[in-house]
Amino acid sequence: MRVGVLTGGGDCPGLNAVIRALVRRGEEVYGHQVVGFRHGWRGVLDGEVVELTIAATDGLLARGGTVLGTSRTNPLKRDDGPATVRATLAREHVDALVVIGGDDTLSVACALGDDGLACVGVPKTIDNDLAATDVTFGFHTAVQTATDAIDRLHTTAESHDRVMVVEVMGRHAGWLAVSSGLAGGADLILVPEHPFDIDAVCDHLRHRHEHGANASIVVVAEGAQPVHGTLSLQDASVDEFGHVRLGGVSSTLAPEIEARTGYETRVTILGHVLRGGTPTAFDRILATRFGLAAIDAVHDHDFGTMVALRGTDIVRVPLADAVRKMKTVPTPLLEDAAVFFE
Numbered sequence: 558m559r560v561g562v563l564t565g566g567g568d569c570p571g572l573n574a575v576i577r578a579l580v581r582r583g584e585e586v587y588g589h590q591v592v593g594f595r596h597g598w599r600g601v602l603d604g605e606v607v608e609l610t611i612a613a614t615d616g617l618l619a620r621g622g623t624v625l626g627t628s629r630t631n632p633l634k635r636d637d638g639p640a641t642v643r644a645t646l647a648r649e650h651v652d653a654l655v656v657i658g659g660d661d662t663l664s665v666a667c668a669l670g671d672d673g674l675a676c677v678g679v680p681k682t683i684d685n686d687l688a689a690t691d692v693t694f695g696f697h698t699a700v701q702t703a704t705d706a707i708d709r710l711h712t713t714a715e716s717h718d719r720v721m722v723v724e725v726m727g728r729h730a731g732w733l734a735v736s737s738g739l740a741g742g743a744d745l746i747l748v749p750e751h752p753f754d755i756d757a758v759c760d761h762l763r764h765r766h767e768h769g770a771n772a773s774i775v776v777v778a779e780g781a782q783p784v785h786g787t788l789s790l791q792d793a794s795v796d797e798f799g800h801v802r803l804g805g806v807s808s809t810l811a812p813e814i815e816a817r818t819g820y821e822t823r824v825t826i827l828g829h830v831l832r833g834g835t836p837t838a839f840d841r842i843l844a845t846r847f848g849l850a851a852i853d854a855v856h857d858h859d860f861g862t863m864v865a866l867r868g869t870d871i872v873r874v875p876l877a878d879a880v881r882k883m884k885t886v887p888t889p890l891l892e893d894a895a896v897f898f899e
Contacts, residue, residue: 561654563597566682569832572627578849589856600626656679659684663879681693689865690874696733720811724807741776777810782806
């Protein structure tokens with residue numbers, strides 16, 4: 558078989574490990590030929606193809622980002638998109654496509670799969686918001702990066718008697734904020750699942766500082782929203798999937814905290830630094846297992862599936878299950894985190 562692979566959406570630690578693993582097993586065990594499409598779905602539309610071999614992917618395990626490049630292109634938004642995808646695959650003699658991405662990228666694969674395209678999905682997002690898998694690769698690396706930053710910000714906050722507002726990624730789900738906030742000992746965590754009350758935020762900070770604390774760390778997900786009518790956030794543009802380009806809630810939140818409490822407040826927006834760098838050992842292993850499982854599914858002609866982690870096992874689930882709904886942070890986990898908000 559001739560197997561194509563693409564990486565779509567935001568870059569993520571572990572993408573190269575997936576590519577390396579599926580090429581290794583695909584070529585060495587099954588005798589398949591693997592090609593990569595550059596820049597996600599855009600590369601399929603434009604016919605940007607590169608040959609992937611064991612030699613060409615050697616040394617990728619610890620390398621961050623994606624050697625194939627990525628984009629947020631949505632072929633379903635173009636009148637000739639699906640037909641162009643099929644034409645490119647036919648011209649390149651690609652029998653099946655491994656699609657590595659998050660909800661948007663995999664939603665395209667699911668829709669095209671319903672139309673007959675032979676696809677296997679691999680879940681990728683640092684937000685950890687994909688249903689049907691316990692965890693996505695890249696998430697643990699992002700949590701570690703955010704935790705390291707929060708650890709460092711504790712010391713400067715304490716040295717200057719400041720409130721530090723730390724913004725992390727998380728459009729609709731607060732997994733990254735809750736996990737890094739818990740690991741980093743944050744004093745307050747704001748997530749998209751529950752709109753925040755700016756009065757309650759400031760009351761909490763006053764209570765801490767009036768009872769001996771000289772500094773506070775507030776971790777906020779980029780998608781966190783205030784209770785309707787209490788605070789106005791900046792408008793933003795949207796991408797091809799209709800998502801608002803977020804980032805900056807902390808820049809509105811911090812001045813409001815300082816104005817209401819009188820405490821010096823500073824902002825650190827971690828942003829894209831969470832996507833960068835080498836993956837942790839956990840993510841290298843998970844990404845490798847996903848890559849191996851994906852090429853197994855292709856070899857078995859088990860299309861319309863996504864590989865997933867369930868407990869300690871890698872399983873196959875219907876691709877539609879992964880994109881049908883978003884996995885958000887459950888209330889009990891938020892309640893556990895709140896125990897530490899003195």
